[in-house]
Amino acid sequence: MGGPVSASTGRPCIAALDVGTSSVKACLFTPELNLLASSVREYRLRTENGRVEARAEDYLEAAAAGMREALDMALGWRPAALGLTTQGETLVPVGRAGEPLGPFLVWLDSRAGAEAELLSGAFDRETFYRATGLPELSGALPLAKALWLRREEPEVFARTEKLLLLEDYLLHWLTGRLVGEKSLHTSTGWFHLGRDGLWEEALAAAGIPVGMLPELLDCGEPVGPLLPGPAEALGLPPGIPVATGAMDQTAAALAAGCVAPGAVTETTGTALVAAACTEAPVFAEGHHVTIYRHALAGKYLYLPIGNTAGMALRWFRDEFCRDLPADGGYAALDAQAAKVPCGSDGLVFLPFLAGSVDPDACPEARAVFFGATLSTTRAHFARSVMESVAFLLRDFFALLEGLGCPVRTVASLGGGARSGLWQQIKADVCGRTFTVPACTEAAAMGAALLAGWAGGLIEPGRLPETAPAGRYVPCEDNGPAYQRAYELYRRLYGAVRPLYGSG
Numbered sequence: 001m002g003g004p005v006s007a008s009t010g011r012p013c014i015a016a017l018d019v020g021t022s023s024v025k026a027c028l029f030t031p032e033l034n035l036l037a038s039s040v041r042e043y044r045l046r047t048e049n050g051r052v053e054a055r056a057e058d059y060l061e062a063a064a065a066g067m068r069e070a071l072d073m074a075l076g077w078r079p080a081a082l083g084l085t086t087q088g089e090t091l092v093p094v095g096r097a098g099e100p101l102g103p104f105l106v107w108l109d110s111r112a113g114a115e116a117e118l119l120s121g122a123f124d125r126e127t128f129y130r131a132t133g134l135p136e137l138s139g140a141l142p143l144a145k146a147l148w149l150r151r152e153e154p155e156v157f158a159r160t161e162k163l164l165l166l167e168d169y170l171l172h173w174l175t176g177r178l179v180g181e182k183s184l185h186t187s188t189g190w191f192h193l194g195r196d197g198l199w200e201e202a203l204a205a206a207g208i209p210v211g212m213l214p215e216l217l218d219c220g221e222p223v224g225p226l227l228p229g230p231a232e233a234l235g236l237p238p239g240i241p242v243a244t245g246a247m248d249q250t251a252a253a254l255a256a257g258c259v260a261p262g263a264v265t266e267t268t269g270t271a272l273v274a275a276a277c278t279e280a281p282v283f284a285e286g287h288h289v290t291i292y293r294h295a296l297a298g299k300y301l302y303l304p305i306g307n308t309a310g311m312a313l314r315w316f317r318d319e320f321c322r323d324l325p326a327d328g329g330y331a332a333l334d335a336q337a338a339k340v341p342c343g344s345d346g347l348v349f350l351p352f353l354a355g356s357v358d359p360d361a362c363p364e365a366r367a368v369f370f371g372a373t374l375s376t377t378r379a380h381f382a383r384s385v386m387e388s389v390a391f392l393l394r395d396f397f398a399l400l401e402g403l404g405c406p407v408r409t410v411a412s413l414g415g416g417a418r419s420g421l422w423q424q425i426k427a428d429v430c431g432r433t434f435t436v437p438a439c440t441e442a443a444a445m446g447a448a449l450l451a452g453w454a455g456g457l458i459e460p461g462r463l464p465e466t467a468p469a470g471r472y473v474p475c476e477d478n479g480p481a482y483q484r485a486y487e488l489y490r491r492l493y494g495a496v497r498p499l500y501g502s503g
Helices: 058-071 114-118 126-133 140-150 154-159 166-175 200-206 228-234 248-253 310-320 329-337 378-402 420-430 442-455 474-498
Strands: 011-019 023-029 035-042 046-047 051-054 079-084 091-094 162-165 179-181 213-219 222-225 241-243 263-266 272-278 289-295 298-301 348-352 368-370 407-413 434-436 470-472
Touching: 011 058, 011 166, 011 248, 011 442, 023 058, 023 442, 035 179, 058 166, 058 228, 058 241, 079 166, 079 248, 079 442, 091 140, 091 154, 091 166, 114 140, 140 154, 140 162, 140 368, 162 166, 166 222, 200 470, 241 442, 248 263, 248 272, 248 289, 248 442, 263 378, 289 407, 310 329, 310 378, 310 434, 329 378, 329 420, 348 378, 348 474, 368 474, 378 407, 378 420, 378 474, 407 420, 420 434, 420 470, 420 474
Parallel strands: 011 079, 079 241, 179 213, 263 407, 407 434
Antiparallel strands: 011 023, 023 035, 046 051, 091 162, 222 241, 263 272, 272 298, 289 298, 348 368, 434 470
């Protein structure tokens, strides 16, 4: 891959790798957490019959190419620390030398459904939720995938030294240490929130020895110096400190200042995800909201989830707006939707194109348009999709406040935050001010913050002090129209809910 790109002299900066489901983002930040450069390199997943797999080289090659490109954009800067953030629930068995014994089982992989059902017999749903903060024991969880490996590939399981998640594997590649971090392992099914460590009973139920799991460190801990081999591949100086990071959603929440009760982030990306910080999680009976261990010890995150948000708008654009320019399709939709009055003249959309998670767990839920007339235009449909996401977010906020978690400040992340119209709709519907951070790479920024703490470039515990790029204040004049539209949205869901099944 060539020799090192980075100079041995220059102003210190922080390198960060954000390894997502289909791409790696390589970023460089100043110690003040201003973004210097970023590069995105995509890779393909292998999918067949519910299996979703990736190879180690897919991640490593994308990371190396992306980091070298980012370094070329930031001449005069010297990387002095490296941080990581990754997707959750992606599992790989490794041998004694840390070498992968097979492909990575990506979090989308559904092969372990039967194993999840088997494990569900060992723990009732309430016990599992109170231990892990996870609403259900599904086949996506590494606990179920590990049992699948033991049952279906016993020869591989017999040679397995450790069961690693994606960040764990990358930390080993970078430093030679077989360790993990607690934020990423929170969604495995084998992490106990109350104990802040491994849930030995769950591992025993799956027949997984405790020693097969890596040592779990806190987020933002030094792991070791960057080894010469990966340093050369990435173009980074060998020996710089490598730190544990956090799961991507958690890292983004940290960067956006979601570190105390009252602070909330919302991410309108493919899905809609809200994150609210709490110091004492409430494991409510009935509907279960996902609870994660925060990157900060002693803190937790409530995470209400909607399966489709930005995906719903993309679906509408791709299927019904093919005449719009591919590059500027969303901007054109914004311009058209902006001409439609609040409430879309009575047109309402239920955004459940792939089921509902929160505030009502109903996998069978499907999308509905209601209220079209002969005067309804494509712009009405587009605006109603945007408004539906805001209505769902309003439901999330009510859910959080019902758990004793106030919603005082809201920071918006994800692609949806780039739409000023959508941001104003959210502010008006929810009756709260929404801010958009200046840095769009929030997950990578969180990883850089943790690496800065660990590497001595940022005072431990200090958060970024950056002015927001946008601020959207509720318009009182729009409140009554949105209240009527929201009430119709709620009545519509209540009317069609029995048609979906029992959930």
